[in-house]
Amino acid sequence: MFYDVIIVGGGLAGMRAAIAAHDAGAKVGLISKIHPVRSHSGAAQGGINAALANHPQGKDDTPERHAYDTIKGSDFLADQDAVEIMTSAAPGIIFEFEHWGCPFSRFEDGSIAQRPFGGAGFPRTCYGADRTGLYLLHTLFEQVVKRKIDVLYERFVTKLAVKGGRCAGVIVMNLHSGEFQAIGGNAVIFATGGSGRVYSVNTTNAHASTGLGVVIPYWAGVPLEDMEFIQFHPTGLDGSSILMTEGCRGEGGYLINNKGERFMKNYVSEKIMELAPRDITARAMQTEINEGRGFEDRYLHLDLRHLGAKKIMERLPGIREICLNFKSIDPIKDPIPVHPAMHYTMGGIECDKDGMTRVDGFYAAGECACVSVHGANRLGGNSLLDTVVFGARCGRHAADRVKKMSQTVDTDTLDSALKEEKERYQRLCSSSGKENPYTIKNELSQVMMDKFGIFRNETDMKKGLDEIKILKERFNHIRAIPDTGKFNYDFLWVTEIAGNIEAGLCIATGALARAESRGSHFRIDFSKRNDEQWLKHSLFTYAPDAPQLTYKAVTMGKYKPEERKY
Amino acid sequence: MPTFKVFRYNPKTGDQAYFQSYQLPEIKGMTVLEGLYYILENIDPTLAFRSSCRQGVCGSCAMHIGEKYRLACETQIVDIGNTVTIRPLAHMKIIRDLVVDLDPFFAQYEKIKPYLIPSGEPPTREFKQSPAQRAKIDFHVDCILCACCYGSCPVVATDEKYLGPHALLKALRYVDDSRDGATYERLAYLASDFGVFRCHTIFNCQQVCPKDLDPTGAIGKLKMKALWAKFTGKLRKTG
Numbered sequence: 001m002f003y004d005v006i007i008v009g010g011g012l013a014g015m016r017a018a019i020a021a022h023d024a025g026a027k028v029g030l031i032s033k034i035h036p037v038r039s040h041s042g043a044a045q046g047g048i049n050a051a052l053a054n055h056p057q058g059k060d061d062t063p064e065r066h067a068y069d070t071i072k073g074s075d076f077l078a079d080q081d082a083v084e085i086m087t088s089a090a091p092g093i094i095f096e097f098e099h100w101g102c103p104f105s106r107f108e109d110g111s112i113a114q115r116p117f118g119g120a121g122f123p124r125t126c127y128g129a130d131r132t133g134l135y136l137l138h139t140l141f142e143q144v145v146k147r148k149i150d151v152l153y154e155r156f157v158t159k160l161a162v163k164g165g166r167c168a169g170v171i172v173m174n175l176h177s178g179e180f181q182a183i184g185g186n187a188v189i190f191a192t193g194g195s196g197r198v199y200s201v202n203t204t205n206a207h208a209s210t211g212l213g214v215v216i217p218y219w220a221g222v223p224l225e226d227m228e229f230i231q232f233h234p235t236g237l238d239g240s241s242i243l244m245t246e247g248c249r250g251e252g253g254y255l256i257n258n259k260g261e262r263f264m265k266n267y268v269s270e271k272i273m274e275l276a277p278r279d280i281t282a283r284a285m286q287t288e289i290n291e292g293r294g295f296e297d298r299y300l301h302l303d304l305r306h307l308g309a310k311k312i313m314e315r316l317p318g319i320r321e322i323c324l325n326f327k328s329i330d331p332i333k334d335p336i337p338v339h340p341a342m343h344y345t346m347g348g349i350e351c352d353k354d355g356m357t358r359v360d361g362f363y364a365a366g367e368c369a370c371v372s373v374h375g376a377n378r379l380g381g382n383s384l385l386d387t388v389v390f391g392a393r394c395g396r397h398a399a400d401r402v403k404k405m406s407q408t409v410d411t412d413t414l415d416s417a418l419k420e421e422k423e424r425y426q427r428l429c430s431s432s433g434k435e436n437p438y439t440i441k442n443e444l445s446q447v448m449m450d451k452f453g454i455f456r457n458e459t460d461m462k463k464g465l466d467e468i469k470i471l472k473e474r475f476n477h478i479r480a481i482p483d484t485g486k487f488n489y490d491f492l493w494v495t496e497i498a499g500n501i502e503a504g505l506c507i508a509t510g511a512l513a514r515a516e517s518r519g520s521h522f523r524i525d526f527s528k529r530n531d532e533q534w535l536k537h538s539l540f541t542y543a544p545d546a547p548q549l550t551y552k553a554v555t556m557g558k559y560k561p562e563e564r565k566y
Numbered sequence: 567m568p569t570f571k572v573f574r575y576n577p578k579t580g581d582q583a584y585f586q587s588y589q590l591p592e593i594k595g596m597t598v599l600e601g602l603y604y605i606l607e608n609i610d611p612t613l614a615f616r617s618s619c620r621q622g623v624c625g626s627c628a629m630h631i632g633e634k635y636r637l638a639c640e641t642q643i644v645d646i647g648n649t650v651t652i653r654p655l656a657h658m659k660i661i662r663d664l665v666v667d668l669d670p671f672f673a674q675y676e677k678i679k680p681y682l683i684p685s686g687e688p689p690t691r692e693f694k695q696s697p698a699q700r701a702k703i704d705f706h707v708d709c710i711l712c713a714c715c716y717g718s719c720p721v722v723a724t725d726e727k728y729l730g731p732h733a734l735l736k737a738l739r740y741v742d743d744s745r746d747g748a749t750y751e752r753l754a755y756l757a758s759d760f761g762v763f764r765c766h767t768i769f770n771c772q773q774v775c776p777k778d779l780d781p782t783g784a785i786g787k788l789k790m791k792a793l794w795a796k797f798t799g800k801l802r803k804t805g
Binding site: 034035037038039040042043052094095098099100101103104105106107108109110111112128131134135138142143145146176178206207208239240242243318321322325326436438439481482484485486487488489490493 | 576577578595597606607608611612613614615616617618619620621622623624625626640661662663665668672676679680681682684688690691692693694695696697699700703707708710711740743745746
């Protein structure tokens with residue numbers, strides 16, 4: 001099998017890349033370990049940012065103002081040229097979605113509705129009720145169907161075939177047949193999503209969102225960037241950590257402590273309150289809980305009751321449904337118990353504005369990529385935008401590039417990579433170890449939560465890093481994987497745990513080294529941002545024992561670093 | 567202690583399908599999907615089932631649980647009882663354990679041209695669509711393609727060419743969308759031999775839909791629209 005452009009991942013970034021590459025004339029193969037409509041993009045709720053100026057209070061909004069809010073929100077770690085590309089492309093990409101039939105919510109005049117979101121100067125978040133991600137995802141799948149793009153679903157990519165700094169394709173386990181296959185391509189785009197399951201005891205992410213997506217290229221020699229920046233969403237549902245969208249606060253929801261106070265007034269200006277950026281809100285919430293003002297020492301209340309039944313049913317029907325199904329409470333009548341939960345990885349595969357990496361022919365887009373437009377803290381509504389803007393750019397660039405090349409299948413590289421994977425599988429199936437890999441997974445997530453959570457310090461992180469190294473060693477002694485043939489999910493999940501461990505090591509190494517507080521990375525022992533020493537991106541290069549850490553400059557522009565005040 | 571009785575089948579071993587029982591610990595609030603993960607992680611790593619979002623939005627974990635097709639992730643064990651019997655979705659080939667072949671399901675969906683076909687060139691900004699026009703498609707756009715309706719439909723069981731409730735619900739979403747310009751072309755296709763008139767109005771799809779959508783009602787509306795278009799001479803067969 002051979003394609004001009006192979007795309008791995010069927011979420012928003014992957015499908016948008018596939019459509020762009022197809023429309024640029026490339027033969028495209030879209031590979032995904034789950035069906036595209038099952039992708040975690042579909043769980044995004046609140047909206048997608050674009051300076052459309054549709055909202056009555058947003059008439060003066062512009063892409064420049066969107067860029068400034070994004071850069072300030074990022075705590076000045078975002079690359080400013082990339083941010084400007086994203087915010088200026090935003091209105092066009094939203095109109096394109098709308099022309100494809102995306103069912104956005106509407107204002108009375110028939111224009112796309114917009115709501116306020118955290119850290120934004122204007123209400124610029126376009127939405128479809130609280131199911132924006134689902135609507136965008138299905139709209140893209142519809143366009144993939146229309147174009148008859150090859151969708152190879154339930155193919156689990158386990159390895160990049162790379163030789164001499166050039167990517168020749170991927171090795172997949174075809175879950176339907178239970179066999180390994182090599183798929184050759186002149187370009188490979190990874191759009192595998194975030195790594196939330198590294199923190200699996202407390203994340204808003206799907207089971208499918210593991211660290212393996214960034215770690216496969218990392219193992220193949222592609223550096224990862226800014227891995228220490230982990231976003232905690234302020235409002236995960238107590239217990240399951242299911243996302244309660246920022247749209248809840250955008251529509252006017254309150255955060256309340258056990259004294260009945262809207263405590264955000266003690267942390268940010270009364271003008272902003274619950275609409276502070278996520279890093280600040282999550283820290284405020286954790287502080288309230290740590291200082292005894294939470295409920296059951298664990299959660300706070302997200303109160304929507306004053307919004308009224310009509311608004312809740314109209315704007316937040318999905319939130320109500322989740323609360324009823326998972327917590328047996330009705331937000332029309334009851335406050336929602338919430339606590340911060342790991343939500344988003346700002347870091348990822350190092351790539352440029354076209355998604356190109358240091359390995360020839362290998363690209364990245366979406367949450368697995370670090371372009372970087374989110375820097376140290378992403379604003380709500382910018383992740384969906386990132387996926388589609390850079391997905392499209394990346395797909396187009398890859399297609400244009402491979403069109404100039406002759407179709408060459410590097411059979412040798414593919415064959416040897418395929419052979420390695422088959423041997424690795426056999427080794428896993430004949431292991432005589434005793435460790436339960438899932439115990440290791442759960443212990444890892446506990447270490448990540450306890451030592452690399454919202455508040456970090458050197459002592460705990462040093463200990464945590466050692467613990468992760470021990471887990472990595474224990475993983476060498478796991479029990480045998482049963483060779484069940486078709487749909488060997490045990491093989492899939494266990495392989496993903498290996499990815500979680502490596503991604504966890506990068507997060508831990510980066511966090512311990514960065515002796516400052518910036519955006520989501522908050523150190524109680526270095527509580528100030530330090531631009532003199534740390535206004536730089538971290539880069540992680542694979543080595544068997546621990547990642548090698550280097551740094552590179554942030555691309556600055558017209559916005560000079562300033563203290564973030566909200 | 568809840569007991570899970572889970573349908574098992576693996577063609578590799580050559581065995582007949584069977585039910586396997588697993589004892590689970592009693593954990594307050596545990597969902598059926600969490601129960602399946604508990605088995606995979608602690609008791610039996612050979613168990614195969616699909617899942618992803620665990621919050622009722624991706625549709626991966628649709629299966630037959632205690633007399634009904636539903637999503638394992640949003641089903642509490644206590645709501646089913648002490649014995650939870652789990653089977654794969656019906657009317658599709660079983661590949662292994664709880665994993666069925668969804669290719670026919672998606673193939674039928676693709677036949678109805680599930681994408682907007684505007685009549686002219688799009689405007690420079692968005693198409694204007696009033697809140698009332700948007701409200702017409704409110705419920706149809708919430709379909710997550712989980713296949714609960716498809717697995718519960720007796721017509722699907724007997725007629726492999728029937729488009730199915732999921733595809734027909736999607737079709738109404740476009741027929742009712744003020745931005746779509748292919749209404750009569752769509753209705754002509756939907757009124758064909760394997761379309762809306764194959765539905766026997768049995769309501770299974772409506773009863774099982776985890777999103778509380780109404781495919782039966784949608785098919786009823788399409789029938790009326792197709793008939794009206796036929797009587798008024800607007801229904802033209804197209805390629």
